Amino acid sequence: MNNVVNPAANAASLSAWTLILDASPLVKLILLTLLFASVVTWAIIFSKSKMLAATKIADQKFLDAFWSAQSLEEISDKIVEFSPSAVARVFTSGYLELRKMQYPEISNLERALHRAHSVQLDEMEKNVDWLATTASAAPFVGLFGTVWGIMSSFQNIGASGSASLSVVAPGISEALIATAVGLAAAIPAAIAYNSILGKIRRVSLEMENFSQEFLNMIQRNLSTHTKVSPHGSEPVKNA
Numbered sequence: 001m002n003n004v005v006n007p008a009a010n011a012a013s014l015s016a017w018t019l020i021l022d023a024s025p026l027v028k029l030i031l032l033t034l035l036f037a038s039v040v041t042w043a044i045i046f047s048k049s050k051m052l053a054a055t056k057i058a059d060q061k062f063l064d065a066f067w068s069a070q071s072l073e074e075i076s077d078k079i080v081e082f083s084p085s086a087v088a089r090v091f092t093s094g095y096l097e098l099r100k101m102q103y104p105e106i107s108n109l110e111r112a113l114h115r116a117h118s119v120q121l122d123e124m125e126k127n128v129d130w131l132a133t134t135a136s137a138a139p140f141v142g143l144f145g146t147v148w149g150i151m152s153s154f155q156n157i158g159a160s161g162s163a164s165l166s167v168v169a170p171g172i173s174e175a176l177i178a179t180a181v182g183l184a185a186a187i188p189a190a191i192a193y194n195s196i197l198g199k200i201r202r203v204s205l206e207m208e209n210f211s212q213e214f215l216n217m218i219q220r221n222l223s224t225h226t227k228v229s230p231h232g233s234e235p236v237k238n239a
Contacts, residue, residue: 011071030145037134041152044127045192052199054180086120087210107155124200135190142182149175
């Protein structure tokens, strides 16, 4: 009786999970490395997206409250309500610097605002470089696994003296899995990096615009000898 090859059995033997389990130690190490990079990438994506969404909402609430306040003291007293706001932290730094100066110097205030801006920007950009690294490196790491898998296929051909599909397929499939995993790690990282960086730039621009408005407001009030107030058009005279 002739032996009949069962296609379903061959397909099962070439399933992705089986190929991963039967892969060489080096390819397994590559796949684990890419899996680790992917897990860290998604953790950064979720944490940064949540943080930036909260920052955007808090910034808008702070700016609305700031421009409707009658004095800097009023907004400072309720600053804790806007704790996720990056703009609020810039204001706090400038306000504290203003309070410390007996004779306000715009240059000192400007440095305080710039320093706070830089600190907030550095905090928002923390770990974002991991996304760029994963996006650029993961495909090449997967490609290395691909090359190694193809080399294994050629070694199997040389050892068996046959180029049949049953000899070539496992190594080629192993190589393609490494490529797929590398791309699966890189593509979300590249998309998220550009998206998150764009959101950070918008927050940075908001902080920069506020710093300029704050400095202009202080200069106007100092030049007219009025009490510092967000309402430049309705200054309150000092007693």
